[in-house]
Amino acid sequence: MNEGILQNIISIQERINHACLKSNRNPDEVKLLLATKTVSPQRIKIALQAGHTLIAENKVQELKEKYSALKEISHTNHFIGHLQTNKIKEILRYDVDCIQSLDRIDLAEKLQQRLAYEE
Structure with missing residues (x-):
C-alpha cells in the first residue's frame, strides 16, 4: 500500500515538473x-x-x-x-x-x- 501511494505522488510530481519545464516555469514554485x-x-x-x-x-x-x-x-x-x-x-x-x-x-x-x- 505504501509503495502505491508514494509511487502515485512521484508520478504526479514528475508530470508537474515536466509541465513546468515545457512552460519555462520553476517547478519549485508549484505545490502539489x-x-x-x-x-x-x-x-x-x-x-x-x-x-x-x-x-x-x-x-x-x-x-x-x-x-x-x-x-x-x-x-x-x-x-x-x-x-x-x-x-x-x-x-x-x-x-x-x-x-x-x-x-x-x-x-x-x-x-x-x-x-x-x-x-
Whole structure:
C-alpha cells in the first residue's frame, strides 16, 4: 500500500515538473495539494510522513472525522469544498489553514465576524 501511494505522488510530481519545464516555469514554485476526499487517515499519514504535507478536504464531515488521527503530524490543511454558512463555526475547530472555496461576499463577511469573535 505504501509503495502505491508514494509511487502515485512521484508520478504526479514528475508530470508537474515536466509541465513546468515545457512552460519555462520553476517547478519549485508549484505545490502539489493532495485532495484527501474518501482517503483513510492511515493512507494520508503515509504521504505526510514522506514529506507531502499540503492536504485538502472538501467536506466538513470528513475533515472532522480525520482530524484527531492527523493532528499530531505537522501539515498544512486546506478546505476546497463548498462551505455552507452554518458550517463556519464548525470548520474553525479543525485547524484549517486556508479556505479556497469562499464563493460569496456574505460568507466571507460571516467568516470574518466569526474569526474576530474567536480572537
